[in-house]
Every structure is written in C-alpha cells, then in structure tokens.
Amino acid sequence: MAVEGSAGDLLKVVTLLGAAVVAVPLFKRIGLGSVLGYLAAGLAIGPFGMGLISDPATILHTAELGVVMYLFVIGLEMQPSHLWSLRKAIFGLGSMQVVVCGLLLTGVGLAFGFPLGVSFVSAMGFVLTSTAVVMQLLGERGDMAQPRGQKIVAILLFEDLLIVPLLAVVAFMAPADVGATVAASSSRWGTIGLALGSLVALVAAGVWLLNPLFRILANAKAREVMTAAALLVVLGAALLMQVGGLSMAMGAFLAGVLLSESTFRHQLEADIEPFRGLLLGLFFLSVGMSLDLAAVASNWPIILAGVVAMMIVKALCIYIVARLAKSSHADALDRAVLMAQGGEFAFVLFAAALGAKVIDPVVNANMTAIVVLSMALTPLVVLVHKRLTPADSAVSLDGIEKVDGQQNASVLVIGFGRFGQIASQGVIARGASITIIDNNVQMIRDAELYGFKVYYGDGCRADVLHAAGAHTAQAILVCLDNKEAATRIAELAREEFPQAELLVRAFDREHVLELRKADVSYLVRETFESAMAMGRQALLTMGAAEEEADEVMEHLRRRDAERMDMEAAGGLFAGRQLVLGNLKKKPPEHEEVQAPA
Structure with missing residues (x-):
C-alpha cells in the first residue's frame, strides 16, 4: 500500500511537471506569456478539466511558498535606505489606492444587491492585487528596477501589510454573543502581542544572527549547506510570521530586507531562485486547477458581470489615483491594466469571512471564481494593451541614470585579491556602478575595513553571476589567481552574457591560449x-x-x-x-x- 501511495504521489508530480513543460513554452511561443500557460495547464489537468489532479487546495497551500520566496528575493533588492525612500509610495500612494478602490468596489457590491458586510469583504478581497501575477509580468518585461516598477512593488507591499488588519476587521464583524465579548477582547490583545513578539524576534535574528551564521557556513565550503541555510531563513521567517498571525510573505520580505546589505546577498538569491521559480509556477498551476467550471456555469451571469465590473472599476480607480499622484498617462494606464485583478490573499480573506459567518458558501464560491478569472484574464489584458499601445507612446523610461548620453556603465569584478584590487581602481575612480564578488570570507571582511563592499559568491556559477548583475554589466573583470576557475568563468560569461566586454587575468602563455578560445575581449598575463x-x-x-x-x-x-x-x-x-x-x-x-x- 505504501508503494501504491508513493506511486500516486509521484504520478501527481509527473503530471504537474509535464503540464508545465508542455503548456508554458507553447503559450510563450504564441505570445501569451508564461502565467497564462500555467493557468491553462492547471485548468486542463485539474478536477474541473481532465481530473488528473483532484486536490488543488492542498497543492495551492504548498505552492504559496513560491510567493513567499519571490518576496524574499524582492526584499534582497530593497536595502533599508532604499525602502525608506519609498515610504511615500508605500504608505501614501498605497493607502490612497486601497481606500479609493475599496470604497468604489464596495459600491459595486451594494449595486448588485448584497448587504454592506458582504460587499465590503468582497471588495477588499478584490483590492488585494495578485503579487504573484504582477511580479511575474514585471519580471518578464524587465521593469522591476524601473521607477514605475518600484511604485507598483511599493503598493503591493502595502496591500500585503493590509491583510493583517483586514483579518482583524473580519473577526470584529463576526456575529458573537455578549458573553464572549470579554474573552474575545482578551484574545485579540494576546494576538497583537504575539504578532509584535514575532516581528521583534525576526528583526533580532536578522540583525545579530544571520550574517555570522552564513560566514561560518561559507568557511565550511559546503555548497549544499549554504542552499539549505538559505531555505531555512526563508521558511523560518515565514513560519515565525505565520505563528504570530501575520503574512508569511511579509515575513520572507522582511528577512530579505534584513539581508539586503549582507555580503551573502547574491549567493542567497542564486540559491533561492530555482525553488522560487518552480514553486511560483506550481502556484499558478494550482490557481488554474481551483477554477470551478461547474460553479461558473451555474452562476455565470453574476460571475461574468462581477469580473467585468470589478476589473473595470478597479482599473479606473488605479488610473485616477496614479494621475493624482502626477504619473504620466502611459504609466497610469500601464499600472491600471497590470493591477486590475484580485489576488491570492483574497482566498485567505474569504476563507476567514466564511469561517466567521460573514459571508455564506455561495458568495465564497462566486467571489473565488471571480478572483481566479480576473487573475487568468490579466495576462491577456496586458497583451492586448501592449498590442494596442503605439510604440511612440509606450511607457517612459524615466529615472535611468545616464552619463554622457548613455546608461551609467556597470562593472562586475570577480576576485578581489591583490590583482583585482588594483584592476578595479580605475573604474571606481571614474564613478562606474561596480559589483565585486569573491568566495574568500576573510578577504571580504578585510576589504570592509577599507571601505570596500565585496559580496560572497562563487563566480563559476551562472546563477550567482546573474544575481550579481552580469546580465546587465558592460564589463566583466575576471581577476582570480586560479587558472582553471578563470577559464571556466570566461567560457561561461561569453556564453551567458555576450553583451559584456570580458577582461581576464591570465596565468601564463598556455593559459592565454586557452582564454583565446573563449573569445575574451582583453587578457593580460599576471x-x-x-x-x-x-x-x-x-x-x-x-x-x-x-x-x-x-x-x-x-x-x-x-x-x-x-x-x-x-x-x-x-x-x-x-x-x-x-x-x-x-x-x-x-x-x-x-x-x-x-x-x-
């Protein structure tokens, strides 16, 4: 029986992987994007399609870790100083968008004839934009680091923070007898205390424990242990926040922020990336599987009307708020199209409201279908918007730093020994954006004493180089004193990052001949x-x-x-x-x- 159970579990895994491998490349090939491919694949293999997978809720619960890991990676890019500079966008722009959208979407619910409480919960569930969908679309078109992308990320962070007070509001809305009021009040104070304690514990661990831990593991030279430690940090932070009654995604994001200025930042991002990608894809698959076609068929008039009304009203609200915040017409329209859907936290809010008897099972099923359909339609709407937008009125690229009419040059230096320290002085003096990686922990600590920020990372790994910015670098300087490693990096960099000029330190004449085969731009014997x-x-x-x-x-x-x-x-x-x-x-x-x- 155990063997049969294992075979059944393995069959599910093979089914999920097979659906993704077939659907995603096909949808990307025809220009519909990977998100829609995952959703369509999930719908095809789910209980309302071919029925190959019968428990999408269980898979969805596991797949939410993909969103958690995505927010950890985003946190790694958000140094506290940068996050502080976004405070107006997070709390100002985010709160304005939530309030305006919440009020108008509640009005939509009232217009459909629902009571105020049901309308409010349904509206706020739809206000919570899908972090997974938006982040994936931003990442695919390379907008994450652009000013417009940063504003969208800031709004998403505010909405993620909003899930905690919304759950508290749902608890207050729950019908309760008078005798339970005191106990409920005491319980709420206990919940608040537990949440604050979890936050304090996470911040303390991030400030005083994580860097020493990774330093010890890096000295051990055990790559798999570093990967295990990266997963431990992400999942541990998520678990701590969940125990405290907060959002797992926010816990992972906070852990990323705390490690954003760590020397191990790029290595952590490279270790997490494969798991993040797989689990996020699994999340979209499970969302597609969760679309109850029977419920849609039996209640299609109200579901279809709800999808159209809520997406149009939310998009209109977002556009108005963006224009009031002095965004251009193109940026405001782009943000409205990208964020006009409900999100994964809506499922959490609806489940809590159903348990508290604020909404009934029929409303829960209908609203879940509306949110899932809005998530599925978003890639299509974005694609249509892209096709209809003229090239000369495309979203602006304001905010990119330029020098002499060109983008500010970026340089990646691999190896910061005596040779690398001297070779990097010129570009540092010229003010170029420079990233330095090395795998010698003691050298990294010594460099910090002289004001150099050196990140820990194995330059022989393509994912580490990508996390360090090699894909956007104008020049890559390979300054290692290990000829075999230098040759591997040169071959890898020429294959993976052809846009960069490749400058390599050679050991001797034979090494020069090896490096010439890698077609390096410039080499010099040490x-x-x-x-x-x-x-x-x-x-x-x-x-x-x-x-x-x-x-x-x-x-x-x-x-x-x-x-x-x-x-x-x-x-x-x-x-x-x-x-x-x-x-x-x-x-x-x-x-x-x-x-x-």
Missing part, C-alpha cells in the same frame, strides 16, 4: 606588464635614453605577440625553438631574448 616595466627601468639604469627604452620594449611586445599568434596557430614547438635559439646566440640590437613565460 606578471607580464610588471616584468616589462622592470625591464624598461633596467634599460634606463644602463644608460639608455627614454625613447630608446620605449622602442626596445615596444619591439619586445611585438615579438611576444608574434610568438603568441604562432603558438595559437599550432606552431607551439616552433615558437619555443625560436626563443631558445635566440637565447643561445648574441642577439642583434633590440633582439628578443625573453624566455617563454
């Missing part, structure tokens, strides 16, 4: 230039004039380049014979006598 400088000084010491010394050294450079070209063409032995032959005879004036290095 001792060549210093040896040439000493050779020039030796000539000056022996009485040569400045011009003569420069001429000799330039001649040596040309001969070295000729030998290198010969060796690269397959004449390695002949090239070395040429050098050794020169060593055995008195060279003519300015003749090359350098042994191979």
